[in-house]
Amino acid sequence: MPKDLTESHRRFLQEMMKCGIMDVSKCNSLYKKCCEIHKANYVPDKLDDFVNEINTPLQPMFMHIRCGMSEEDGQQYYALVNLADTEITRMATDYSDNELELFRKAMDFILDSDNGLASSTDILNLADTVQTKKMKKKDAEQVLQRLVQNKWLCEKNGEYSLSTRCIIEMEPYIRNVYQDSVCNICHNVAVQSQMCENPLCGIRMHFPCVARVFRGQPEPHCPACKDFWPHEIPELNISQSQLPAPSQPGPSNEKASRYGRPRR
């Protein structure tokens, strides 16, 4: 029998709806505050249970508060996502059909690339191929700005990648279509990653996962094939103390085939 929601649950959900995505520490503070305001019993370290209580009645509405890791800092975040399908239902209200098409193309471009990045030139060129309605480069620039503002894409030095929110929301799609883009360490989807140079191996690891796995090792070696790991080892984030939660097993396989992997 699912537990009835209280005001504290509703307050938390409303805030999640406003932000879209929130890091775990903020979620914890919010959880505490919601319990305090509505005089509910606050149990520290039970954020997951609290969120699951909200997720139960959300499920028939095809909504879910899902946890995921940021590829940039390795932090855990909670995001409110749509389960309905892999289409971006919530974005639909802000973006017209051709804008959504551009986003879809940009996302596929990023996922197809080796480094999980797309330059602004790449995306502007994609704008020319939009079929639903012609889009000028100037309009495409505006759309890109909005996508960054609404936290669907993130931009750094003129290069665009998928934001944490986007990855969490599109995770089932990415798993399904890009089956081998999975981190060897945490088994979550990997958009930006370092890859083993051994053509027979080719495993991927998130930057924060690399930092964690090779911490304190002067000569890092690939955990799978033991070849020397040639890439620069990123600095470990101080707050990266725990292993990120392994992702729930998706409908498609979790195993990344390591040999002769055909990338899409």
Next chain:
Amino acid sequence: MSQKKRTSSQKSQAPSNRLSQVARNEAVDSDEEDVSLTEPSTSQVQQSLARLTVAQVDRKMAEVLQFILIKDQKKMPIKRADIVKHVLKEYKTIYSEILKRVDRTLGQVFGMKLVEIDTKNHTYVLINKLEPVELNITDMHTGSSKTGLLFVILAVIFMKGGIVKESIIWNMLKKLKVKCGEKHDDFGDVKKLITEEFVRQRYLEYARVPHTDPIEYEFRWGLRAEKELSKMKLLELVSEIVKNWCQLYAVGVFGGSCRNKTPAHGRPSGKKQNKQSLVPGVVLSDAFVFFTLCYPEYSCLSLRYILFL
């Protein structure tokens, strides 16, 4: 290869495509209202319900709810005709049943309520059942400075008895460095914002004053503002402002320490840190301006120098 994978999800994309179309067609919807939409009898509703599976009804309910939530993001009132046309379609006979369930779920899960603001055209807004509370945790999302502006306008209208001439609002806003016709950093085209956007969202009403030449307009509270804002809360806020203002006055009269710290012109940027923001985007000095507009008899006091306006 991926083509194959995508087709499997093609079927489930249909509802969301519909939703995206819907959002863009807001403007034209009202013209195509289904005139044959009469209230079905209870027995008709029951019959229709009996013919559908539980799963079908639940799915429809979920779609209607998503539709309402999406429309509400833009704070646009939701028309019954739109719900029927774009989401319910052939299920329209059980509209009343679906709406009842949607309202129940909205209350139980989201803490919101569907309120009919126009019984003739059957238009709804979503209002929050939870009291507005200062959370200070989540980042100020972009809507908040607009809310501050709206709040100030609503407060002025309220204090002035419920109707205010447009010119008064602009005079007030000018003192807050928000000018009609000028592009504002936070608000953009302010005239458009308050005469169009806030009106469309039903927070304000903007009506022509009859028999005026040149044409004058006046502002009133909109239906959504009436439903969402407790006038009592507003009065409390105004009295807080007055209380704080009195405290500052005391500082001014008995020890003008404020005055020396800041430059003679404009508002120092560091100020916002000291003064507790009562409403997002509204700092105490702004509140003082608003106060003097409501009580002009006090504006002659030299407090203006203390607050650097």
